[in-house]
Amino acid sequence: MRRKLPTYLVLTPFAIVLAFPFYWMLVTMFKEDLDLYSADNVPYVYNPLQWTFWESATTKHVTFIFEETNYPTWLLNTFFVGAAVVAITLVFALPAGYALARLAGRWGQSAGIGIFLVYLVPPTLLFLPMSRLIVELGRLPGIDDDRGLQNSLWALILVYPSFTIPFATWLLMGFFKTIPQELEDAALIDGCSRIQALLRIVFPISLPGILTVVIFAFALCVNEFIYAFTMISSSEARTVSTGVPNDLIRGDVFFWQSLMAATFIPSIVLALLYNSFLDRFIKGFTGGAFR
């Protein structure tokens, strides 16, 4: 126990600082206006307005965003875009990741790093032409004028794989490298074709790795801001990452409790997912780079 003490002494302050904004969101979202906007109250806790402290907490600001704003729509939009992008990503990245890990010998490593470098091309370098290209694509014959690509979730679904595919290919390459070659060789000797071996042996074994890629690619989509910000202007078609800062903040009028509820909920869900899949993420990440 005494040997563990430094670990706690070092990590606890870091954890407190890093998690503090989320504690702050959690406390704020259930506060009454009178409690929140009074400089005499201790802001870290609920200050009793009535006789008991639980009467000073309220869920009305949380229910407000679900009932009176487009927040539920944004959540659905985000989910829809994320799911579609993850599906597209897997279609391209699964074969590519496998081929880079197993089939393409020496140049496979270089190609893998090449694909990964694409991940480092930032959206901030591409958003100007990208947003214009999407508008132009929307004018192509066959695409309804009123519901062109601009302002459509399909624009995001088309664009987001540009960063999820390189990311996913790299991770999957790492996962596939950790699978023993012998398993596949055995399947090939038993008369499977390579594709069959891939579908029946490699993919099922890699399922935890694939799931990890699904989670992190989905999270990248939830995180994305600048494309969604420049391509989508109607409130109904926003994702949660642009809807909350653009439409829940109106001028100088902040309704902080609702805002904090809107930011806390997606954050904690993603953090729980990340934490559960973190060990696998680390395995895939290093598997691709260092064998």
Add this chain to the structure above:
Amino acid sequence: MEAGTARFEPGSRRWRRAFESRRVLAPALIVPAVVFMVLVVGVPFGWAIYLSLTDAVGGSLSGNWVGFDNFITAWGDDNFQKALRNTLIFTFASQAIVLVCAAVVSHYLVRDFRGKWFLRLLIILPWAAPVSLATIGWLWIFDSLFSVINWTLGHALGLVDTADPPQWLGRPNLALMAVIVVHAWRILPFAVVIFIAGLASIPSEVDDAAKIDGATGIKKLLYVTLPLQLPIALVALLFGIVFTAADFTVVYVLTQGGPFNSTQMLTTWSFQIGINSGSLGEGAAISLYLFPLLAVVSIVMLLFARRAQVS
């Protein structure tokens, strides 16, 4: 049905045999991803370069050729100079914080201990939360009237004047500091994760050898762990530089480049010029000033990858 399969048998068998050979199968599996990448990254990138050399304005995808005029005009603007300087300060200051803290945190977090799951959850929260949403949390922390920092400093500790507390996002230097801190806060968990990945890849024989040679505690950290961690620190740094220099969200949500353009970055300035002012060409040129930085980072990464391959 039977006859049909039989008739197509020879063709499909040849097709299938071709798929057995690595020479055919490997490109067949990789090419779709590469083609998609070229279409959604290569084409817009090429277009950005083209736009930067034209006088294109908002609402069009082309313009008249103006050579390097946009780059020259942009460079001559005071706000651009400020944005360039800010981007460098922002990137290197936040990465310095991140590297030091990540080295410390990862050193301890890689061990096993009771309550690790929960502590790790708290530590990775800033990285897992959607950037724009987490930044709104900071907007509230830095609020001009009800900042919890000011309450703590003023009401609880009496360190600042409660009547005139620091305006974290309203004063140029404070605002720049604020975006640096928030971004470091956000990147730190990611760097920790990369560091842990690096530590995990150090073979356990090294640990044993260090133990036999009597290297423990600080000595082990200095002479064994840190040198072995250097390559992975480089990876974390390169990632950090790219993600920070190219960040738009944190700065835009916190300050929108203000007050008085004091937190303007190349990214927000290119947005301001390219979208808000509608000078598509100049906006593209401004964002392309980021490219040399990113190219250097990529080259270092490639060199590093080749070295890792050789050893």
